[in-house]
Each structure stands twice: as C-alpha cells, then as structure tokens.
Amino acid sequence: MIDTIIKYIKSKSIHTPRLAIVRFLLALGVSLTLLSNDLDVIANHKYVKLHGYSIRHDPRRKMPLDQFNMFLMMDPEKAKVVILVILAAVATGLVPQVTGVLHFWAEFSLHNYMIIYNGGDDLAYILSMFLLPVCLTDPRLNTWRRKEIGPSQRNIVSNICLLFIWIQAMAMYTDASIAKMFKPQWQNGTAVYYYTSHYRLGAVDWLKSIEETFTLTPVVGFFTWFVLAFELVLVAAVFYSSKWKRRLIIPAMIFHFLFLINFGLITFYISILALLMLYLDDDEYCVKLLNWFRGKLRLKPL
Numbered sequence: 001m002i003d004t005i006i007k008y009i010k011s012k013s014i015h016t017p018r019l020a021i022v023r024f025l026l027a028l029g030v031s032l033t034l035l036s037n038d039l040d041v042i043a044n045h046k047y048v049k050l051h052g053y054s055i056r057h058d059p060r061r062k063m064p065l066d067q068f069n070m071f072l073m074m075d076p077e078k079a080k081v082v083i084l085v086i087l088a089a090v091a092t093g094l095v096p097q098v099t100g101v102l103h104f105w106a107e108f109s110l111h112n113y114m115i116i117y118n119g120g121d122d123l124a125y126i127l128s129m130f131l132l133p134v135c136l137t138d139p140r141l142n143t144w145r146r147k148e149i150g151p152s153q154r155n156i157v158s159n160i161c162l163l164f165i166w167i168q169a170m171a172m173y174t175d176a177s178i179a180k181m182f183k184p185q186w187q188n189g190t191a192v193y194y195y196t197s198h199y200r201l202g203a204v205d206w207l208k209s210i211e212e213t214f215t216l217t218p219v220v221g222f223f224t225w226f227v228l229a230f231e232l233v234l235v236a237a238v239f240y241s242s243k244w245k246r247r248l249i250i251p252a253m254i255f256h257f258l259f260l261i262n263f264g265l266i267t268f269y270i271s272i273l274a275l276l277m278l279y280l281d282d283d284e285y286c287v288k289l290l291n292w293f294r295g296k297l298r299l300k301p302l
Contacts (some may be wrong), residue, residue: 020143027087029270065099070109100135120268177231188220242282
C-alpha cells in the first residue's frame, strides 16, 4: 500500500499554471496591503503613534531572525519598495526557484514588522512558506507555462507541501467553526445580525438595510447556523473526492465573498481564493476558466 501511495504522489505533479495563479493572488493581496496603508499606522515604525504600545520590532526587544528582516536591514520605506518589486516579480511567474525564496523573505519581513494584523497577510505568509519547496523543485522557468513532468522525487516534495496546505486549511476552518460554537450570539442564532449590523464592524448602511429585512426575523437563526455547518463541511473537504471538492468551489467563493462585502476583507478574500484553489481545485478549473478568457482574447491557452 505504501508503495502504491509513493508511486501515486511521485507521478502527480502540481507544477502547473495553477501554481502561477495562486502565487499571483498572494502577491496581489500583500501588494494591496502595502500600497493602501501607511507604515506609520500598520507598523508604527517611527514610534509616533500608539504611544507606549509594546511593538514587536522595538529595538529593546529582540525577535528571532530579526537580522534578516528587510524592514530592519534598511530604511522601512525603501524596504517597502523592494518588497513591492519582489511581489511584482512573483506575479510574473518567472524563475520560481529564485522568486519563491524572495517571496518568502518578503512575507517573513512584513509579517514580523506589522503590529496591526490582517488575516489575509498572515495566510499569505504561511502559504509562501509551504510553497517555497514547491518553487525550488519546479523544473520550469515560467510557472505560467505548462510542461509535462514525469514521475520524479520533486513531485514527492511538492505533494507533501500540498498536504501541509490542506492540513492548514482544515485547521483554519476547524478553529473558525469550533471557536464560534462557544459564543452566545452563535448559540442563540443571532450572530449574523450582531456582526452585520454592528456600528463599527458591520456592513455599510445601504447593505445593512437590505440584510435587516431577514436578519431582524427568526430566519436569521438559519443563516447563523448555516455558517457553522458550512465551515464544518469545508473542514471535512480534505477527505472528499475531486468530484465533491469541485462542487464546493463556487459555494466557498460566494461564502467568503459575503464576508468581503460585509466587512471589507479584501486582501483576506484574495488569500482565501489562493488557498481554495490549492485545497479544492484538484481538477484545476481555475486554469480552465483562465484559458476560456484567453480564448476570448484569442490568446494561446496556458
């Protein structure tokens, strides 16, 4: 049985254009974080805001591997530009053996420099770490190009990394669902109303007024408990066949899109799309969809 499993993962390559799409999304999300936020706010690097806050990069506090943090190796604004250039290189898909290392370095630096956390950036950091061995074992010079790859040791490495990504997804949805079960607003079925109508965290007024047509009725309990149930379905997706995973892709994207429009979690949504492509899209429908658009533009398929 073990020989059969090894033979299978040795012949199954994930070095396909799907990898390029995933890395493009991760680079896009973090780039938006850097371009749309002031470092003074998200990192407090001039120590002029959040006075007295014990920040992670305080000179008096040493963090592991700080000497490799780009924001501490040079002027933070220059480091920001360098990281944006690296992310642009990642998006091109060129030389993944090099850009994979640079991508992780950039994500590591940002993750250990910010004091205001964003779930999307944290997820991008974790995925860049798991994708590093995948990039290092990629035989292509351009991840947007498809190349037939026969059975090899590199596939064993990349599939083990993919398994860790699946476990990460399963753990994330497990934590999200189990943690909610102990909160009163989730137990009594009012959480969807509580969060979407919250004066600071909730939806914008026009969307809130639409949603309150049902969140102020008993049916809100169904939507609240549906969130918990669907997250548990996604937990178990790691054990589903490709056929059943495929059927979850669109519902999962819509599910997270509702969080986007209600709470403005743009970069989180982008990172989640990348994760879902690795977690659910075994048949690479993301590539097929992109090729459909390329066909409309009369471009060669990937």
